[in-house]
Amino acid sequence: MTEKKGTKEPRKGDRLAEYRGRRDPRKTPEPVPADKALPHGDDDTFVVQEHHASSLHWDLRFERDGVLVSWAVPKGLPWSPETNHLAVHTEDHPLEYATFEGDIPRDEYGGGTVTVWDRGTYETEKWSEHEVKVVIHGSRVSGRYVLFRTGGKNWMIHRMDPPADPEAEPLPEALRPMLPVRRARLPRDQDAWGFEFAWGGRRLMAYVEGGRTRFTDGRGRPVDGPAGLGSRLGGRLGARPAVLDGELTVLDGRETYMIFDVPHLDGRPLLDVPYRERRARLDELDLSGPAWQTAPWYPGDGDAVRETAAEQGLPGVLAKRLDSPYAPGEESGAWRLIEVSARRR
Template sequence: MTPKKPKKETRGDRLAEYRGKRDARRTPEPVPAEKAVPHGDDDTFVVQEHHATSLHWDLRLERDGVLVSWAVPKGLPWNPDANHLAVRTEDHPLEYATFEGEIPHGEYGAGKMTIWDRGTYETEKWSEREVKIVIHGSRVSGRYVLFKTRGKNWMIHRMDPPADPDAEPLPESLRPMRPVEKARLPRDQEAWGFEFAWGGRRMAAYVEGGRTRFTDGRGRAVDGPGGLGPRLGAELGVRPALLDGELAVLDGRETYMIYDLLHLDGHPLLDVPYRERRERLDGLDLSGPLWQTSPWFPGDGGAVLDAARDQGLPGVVAKRLDSPYEPGGESGAWRLVPS
């Protein structure tokens, strides 16, 4: 009988699982050859945004020579009213605290990894089932507790008051503002902004924690086109936003044309003038394979209407630069002028 080969000794090797999942010849991630050796002050934390199969954020805490790690699908909670799932993953080497890069396709965790926040933390309690910490970062700070629920599943809870006490959640549903139809452009064009009418299907997008849900022109929940929700959610990351637009066919492809921003980072923008909402929307630079920020042109409706006719579009929508957003009804502050 051929004797069995002895199993490789991994006792005390905190990074054995990490190394077993990675090929140092193929991944740009740090893959140290030696076992983890306790050093440092056990006070480094990093949150990495990981665009893998599904977008998530990795929380890593330095402890006894490794980075103890959790994958947090919706990011760290900003409010103590909401707990977020945190899935315990393998310990990572300390060098990972500075890692950013593209993990190749076919490798474990394939996708883009960027540092979302980093800093120091203090430990209030550390056990096998509960970890209490105080985080000091540039984007997130405060007291948090991680507690084990079942298997590798934990929850993370913010113990401090909300990071932004004035923040409000996204509305469950909002009926969009609609233009009235007019035969001619407004006379005082300098007081208006002009957009193309796309002739598409009205749809609002509620983006939060990297996920997206949609409502239609009557405020009813609907499914978006395949791939739009996750990819648009990944574009905005943890920033909560409510977008208004329509699903139009451009060059034979359905594209979500975004032309208003109604809620951002916990703050409703319904009372903010149209010009400022559009400037904030432009600042998000939302442009992707399935979505585009619709262009707008202040003060020159005639040229926009001529361009709409040349492109075979239904017309233009004139919007008063100083107008708030009025959900649920037609408003003279928005005018649809057919081509």
């Protein structure tokens, strides 16, 4: 595909004046060229950078007339044509920024960590002050996209092609958590079970997408999460959509979200996936932070877990069959809550 004749934007003065005016090269590791930008290259490079600044967003940049024309996209590039995402036009960046990764000091403009999320080439179909149509070819995202101006610096980005992953499913609006039945004794066949601590907290389901998080309670009703938890947890998962199941409890005097299941991940419902495999996928996410932790689990070792729970003053132990699916809203014998005060077998 080739650009329509007459749509190429003419060069303007010093395209990098605003960029330089916002940065002190003595304080930031970002490239800050002393000279004005000069056209070179084929106007075919694009990059998407994940930017953990005051709020997580993704920076979309296209090489154009010697600079990287840039938009900040708070929720990342849409994977389906059914959803448009906000894209805020920002100052032009130097071409050297296409390979930049590093930590910008927190007290500097754009302070935070920058990593390259994707890069590749693109073709221009149309480029004007109000509309940009491109075909991008990256390793993580490819396809036809259009950016259109809605007012001031605010634009929207729309995917024109079919979904990048036709089998991907959006996160559910609400998912009621699976519930255990109460039992007085540990299961006889402990090798067929995994064991977790019962934390005695408030059940919360977390829906993470585009770096943002919303929560529902044990009845599937929308609720507010603890201050700051949603944005920080969303930032940890980045562009990976997920539904997390956990309890909000107090550990060492601090409110902590203990995560013990993942019923939906990367556009795939995991309801029919065995508990053992869901836990393995959850562990791979390595979710550990100042206000959240991946809860530990112990296959086949219920007696030791129960003894530790009693020593720590925890209310009980959860026994979960290793082959059990996730049954939203159901009280299932595949999950069992055993109180530590109950008599052992």
